[in-house]
Structure formats: C-alpha cells, structure tokens
Amino acid sequence: MEVKFTERGFARIDFIDRYEVACSLQMSSLASEEAIWFGCNKAEPKILVHGFGWMALTMPDNYIANTRMHLTRQQVAELLPYLQCFVATGELS
Template sequence: MNHTKTQHGFASIAFRDRNDAPCRLQKSSLVTEDALWLGVDDAEPKIMACNAAAHGVETTETTGWVPYPLPDAVLLTTGMHLTREQVAQLLPILQHFVDTGELSETGHPL
C-alpha cells in the first residue's frame, strides 16, 4: 500500500486488488461531512471478442474479453463515496469476513 496525499492535501492510499487492478482509498474533499472514496481507479470496460465487430471495435482476438474504448466525453464512476456512518455499518460485516471468510448473516443494514 502506498500512502500519499492528493494535490490538495487529502490522504490517499493506493493499492492493488486480488485481480491486480489499481485501487484507491482517499479522504473526500466534501466540506459538508466527513467521507471517503473507495474503489478501482479505472473501470477498464471490455467486450467479448466475438461481439466486438458488431459494436465497432476492431480486434484481431477471436476469444475472451478485449478493451472497449469509450469516448473521452464518457465518465464511468468507479468509486464508492462513503460517509462515516456507512463505513461504520460496513465495519462489522467486513470484520466478520476477516474472521470467518463469510459474509455476516446478522442482518446489519447497509
């Protein structure tokens, strides 16, 4: 995990998930309440190679997933913007997973 600060001075932690995708946990700049961002850095949209041509994607691949280019005007939100209350609700569920490898069945609302 790489602990840094954003250009505006907010704490940020970069790491990679199980699939080696770059991810980030970052303090939000929201001024109305404490919040954080958690998620992957890039959605990396893909399309099945066999369907690519029908959707205007040129590829030499014939199987598997291939990159699906999006116009610069398109934004995919990949982060969860979580309040302190939402994080507090998730913590017991995540801790149960750490302890048991299972999701909590105690009915904690999200």
C-alpha cells in the same frame, strides 16, 4: 500500504486488487460531512466476445464512469461488521 497525500493535502492509500487493478482509499473534500472515496482508480470496460473471451472496450472521449464509492462515516460503520466478519471467517455473515 502507505498513507500519502494528494496535491490538495488529502490522505490517500493506493493499492492493487486481486486482479491487478489500481485502486485507492482517499479522504473526500466534501465540505458538508466527512467521507472517503474507495474503489478502482479508473474504468477498464470490457465486453465478452464469444470465442475470444473478455476484450477491452474502446469508449468515446466524452465517456465517464464512476469507479469509486463515495462513503460517509455512517456508511463505513454499517459495512465494518461485514468486513470484519469476512476477515475472521471468509464469509459475510
């Protein structure tokens, strides 16, 4: 992984998750406090169709989905022990 910068100068790391979904970790432009964006870059909604499995779901043009978490430094600090535990043990606790 490599830190790159957006056109507006915000640090961003792009990566692919376990299911080949494009994701990112990016500094937020939030002016009131330091925060990051973290998650999938775009929604890829699917529906389970009996006998066929998961099928892509066509959404209307005016559809929007929030796919990335907007986390403050405090929220990241609260999650870190669980993430570190998972790295060390494969568990959350």
